[in-house]
Amino acid sequence: xxxxxxxxxxxxxxxxxxxxxxxxxxxxxxxxxxxxxxxxxxxxxxxxxxxxxxxxxxxxxxxxxxxxxxxxxxxxxxxxxxxxxxxxxxxxxxxxxxxxxxxxxxxxxxxxxxxxxxxxxxxxxxxxxxxxxxxxxxxxxxxxxxxxxxxxxxxxxxxxxxxxxxxxxxxxxxxxxxxxxxxxxxxxxxxxxxxxxxxxxxxxxxxxxxxxxxxxxxxxxxxxxxxxxxxxxxxxxxxxxxxxxxxxxxxxxxxxxxxxxxxxxxxxxxxxxxxxxxxxxxxxxxxxxxxxxxxxxxxxxxxxxxxxxxxxxxxxxxxxxxxxxxxxxxxxxxxxxxxxxxxxxxxxxxxxxxxxxxxxxxxxxxxxxxxxxxxxxxxxxxxxxxxxxxxxxxxxxxxxxxxxxxxxxxxxxxxxxxxxxxxxxxxxxxxxxxxxxxxxxxxxxxxxxxxxxxxxxxxxxxxxxxxxxxxxxxxxxxxxxxxxxxxxxxxxxx
Numbered sequence: 324x325x326x327x328x329x330x331x332x333x334x335x336x337x338x339x340x341x342x343x344x345x346x347x348x349x350x351x352x353x354x355x356x357x358x359x360x361x362x363x364x365x366x367x368x369x370x371x372x373x374x375x376x377x378x379x380x381x382x383x384x385x386x387x388x389x390x391x392x393x394x395x396x397x398x399x400x401x402x403x404x405x406x407x408x409x410x411x412x413x414x415x416x417x418x419x420x421x422x423x424x425x426x427x428x429x430x431x432x433x434x435x436x437x438x439x440x441x442x443x444x445x446x447x448x449x450x451x452x453x454x455x456x457x458x459x460x461x462x463x464x465x466x467x468x469x470x471x472x473x474x475x476x477x478x479x480x481x482x483x484x485x486x487x488x489x490x491x492x493x494x495x496x497x498x499x500x501x502x503x504x505x506x507x508x509x510x511x512x513x514x515x516x517x518x519x520x521x522x523x524x525x526x527x528x529x530x531x532x533x534x535x536x537x538x539x540x541x542x543x544x545x546x547x548x549x550x551x552x553x554x555x556x557x558x559x560x561x562x563x564x565x566x567x568x569x570x571x572x573x574x575x576x577x578x579x580x581x582x583x584x585x586x587x588x589x590x591x592x593x594x595x596x597x598x599x600x601x602x603x604x605x606x607x608x609x610x611x612x613x614x615x616x617x618x619x620x621x622x623x624x625x626x627x628x629x630x631x632x633x634x635x636x637x638x639x640x641x642x643x644x645x646x647x648x649x650x651x652x653x654x655x656x657x658x659x660x661x662x663x664x665x666x667x668x669x670x671x672x673x674x675x676x677x678x679x680x681x682x683x684x685x686x687x688x689x690x691x692x693x694x695x696x697x698x699x700x701x702x703x704x705x706x707x708x709x710x711x712x713x714x715x716x717x718x719x720x721x722x723x724x725x726x727x728x729x730x731x732x733x734x735x736x737x738x739x740x741x742x743x744x745x746x747x748x749x750x751x752x753x754x755x756x757x758x759x760x761x762x763x764x765x766x767x768x769x770x771x772x773x774x775x776x777x778x779x780x781x782x783x784x785x786x787x788x789x790x791x792x793x794x795x796x797x798x799x800x801x802x803x804x805x806x807x808x809x810x811x812x813x814x815x816x817x
Contacts, residue, residue: 352587352597355605357612357710358668359584361395362456362717366742375745376754378738382725384468386645387661388638391460391719392671393494394453398585400446406438406585409578416569425568432595439590449493450589456717457494457665461501463743468723471660476503478518480656485665486528487521494717495519495665502663526633526775528666531673534630534779541619548618551698552611559604567599580608588716606702609711613699616710620672622686622696626778628676633775635677638662639767642724642759646735649726668714675720677770679750680741681707687749691769718742724759733758 353364398406413433420426440446465472474480481502485495499517507515526533553573560576563569571579583596583605600608617623641662648658679687683706686696699708712718721740727733738756739746750766751757757765 350602352583352593352605353591354711355609356584356587357609358616358714358716359588360711360715361452361588362460362715362742364588365711365715367744368712373747376756378725378736378756379727379731381731382727382736384471384723385649385726386642386659386724387464387468387471387663388641388722388724389464389661389663389719390634390638390671390674391457391494391498391663391665392668392714392717393488393490393665394449394456394497395588395716396449396453396490397443397446397589398440400444402581402585403438403440403443403446405578406582407441409575409582410436410438410441412575413569416571416575419570420568423568428566428568430567430595430599436595439586447490449490449497452589453490453494453716454497457497458501460717460719460743461498462504464498464721465502467743472502474656474660476506476515476517477656478520480659481517481661481663482659483517483519483663483665484528485519485521486525486667486670487523488667491528491665491667492519492521495663498663498665527637528634528664528670530630530633530775530779531669534626534775536779536781537626537630540624540626544618544624548615551614555607555611559600559607562604563599603702609709610699610702613706613708613710616668616672616713617699617708620669621676621708621713622682622690623698624695625690625693628673629770629773629778630775631670631673631677632770632773632778634664634670634674635767636771638722639763639771642722642735642737645724646759668718671714671718671720675713675741677766678720678739679748679766680720680739680746681713682749683707712742715742725756733760735759737762 351364353361354368397403413436417426417429417434420429472481483495483499485492496519499519500512500514503515503517505513507513509515524533531537556573556576560571560573563576563579564571579596579599583600586592586596597605620627622628641659645659675681679690682690682696689696699706719742721743723738723740725736725738727736735758736756737759739748740755745755747753747755748757748766751761
């Protein structure tokens with residue numbers, strides 16, 4: 324009996340150990356590195372809780388808007404210098420540990436480690452993996468919507484636009500090469516030439532560059548973000564310092580986490596810097612990055628995404644023009660079928676927020692009422708807001724306009740695909756598609772009532788005065804409610 328119980332206990336312990344091992348094996352750090360995540364690592368990571376709705380039968384696509392981030396790129400010159408400084412500092416820490424006879428705990432790869440980007444004079448350019456991401460996306464887009472891409476190329480039918488940052492322009496070229504592959508006469512791939520346009524003064528795709536108030540708010544927000552991250556970095560610094568007997572500081576931990584992300588995303592190396600951290604620590608570090616994206620680029624402040632109204636207006640206008648062309652029965656080849664735009668995380672994140680993506684519970688109603696949202700939940704709690712999903716390298720939003728049979732309640736529908744997957748929009752009742760009129764009224768209109776220049780270029784003194792006036796008005800209404808005095812006041816907002 325005792326022997327049987329012992330065997331059963333051993334089997335149970337083996338099963339538990341196996342489950343733990345399987346969980347560790349299933350954990351892929353490349354899916355948890357926020358906006359440094361490569362597109363292929365998360366393209367097919369979808370929420371199991373969401374069941375996609377379907378566009379009504381008989382509807383056909385007549386127009387496509389694409390807003391995409393550039394593909395995987397090299398670290399910037401500034402970040403490369405940071406890694407070179409880290410390499411020098413780590414060797415100092417190792418020497419210090421050896422003097423204290425603690426060197427046996429040092430991971431072998433750290434001894435003599437040098438940055439893979441040491442000596443590079445330039446940085447930030449699209450790498451071959453990034454080219455592949457956009458090239459393959461172009462091919463899949465054409466295959467998914469053959470009705471839209473059956474026409475011969477013309478720049479007025481298929482508009483490709485990018486910012487003037489080379490990695491965005493190169494991404495547009497890679498996408499176009501995939502989209503139009505086999506359609507021309509150039510080389511073995513039968514490629515064809517196509518135009519990619521850009522504007523020097525670009526408030527459509529680089530609205531954040533020209534928004535003075537956003538720059539001021541971000542500058543003030545950054546110390547608060549750092550303050551929220553500090554306890555996590557301190558906790559993990561203490562853990563890995565004790566684990567490897569190296570006197571890692573908070574800054575060291577931040578730099579090692581950055582190295583982990585670059586190695587995992589660009590080089591597919593996960594057994595060096597990333598292996599310094601356990602999965603729980605990686606989950607916390609990922610959360611600090613997600614928190615930063617949320618506060619500085621996402622729902623943390625209304626201005627973060629409201630400044631993207633020129634882009635939203637452009638997208639809605641393109642759909643209205645497509646509807647007009649369809650209603651007036653313009654001949655094929657005489658009107659735009661796709662508007663394909665390539666930019667940055669600072670573009671894709673606000674645009675996703677303007678669409679109301681990745682919200683939870685009643686948060687859509689909160690942002691409609693100008694109320695701040697709570698920060699993304701800290702692990703181990705689940706959260707919708709993940710930088711790796713919201714804006715990985717190559718991350719994108721597609722808005723597909725459909726023309727539907729006359730017997731339906733609406734003749735035109737809009738569907739939103741995020742990273743090529745149907746995505747829930749609270750403004751459409753939680754569906755990924757809804758009538759164009761509903762999309763305009765519930766999702767676009769509350770944002771389009773704002774003027775970019777008023778949002779971004781009102782002087783700080785005027786903003787402060789508006790805030791004071793609003794508070795005085797609120798105090799007046801409290802002291803003299805409508806029953807006493809019917810005179811109201813309009814609140815000012817930024």
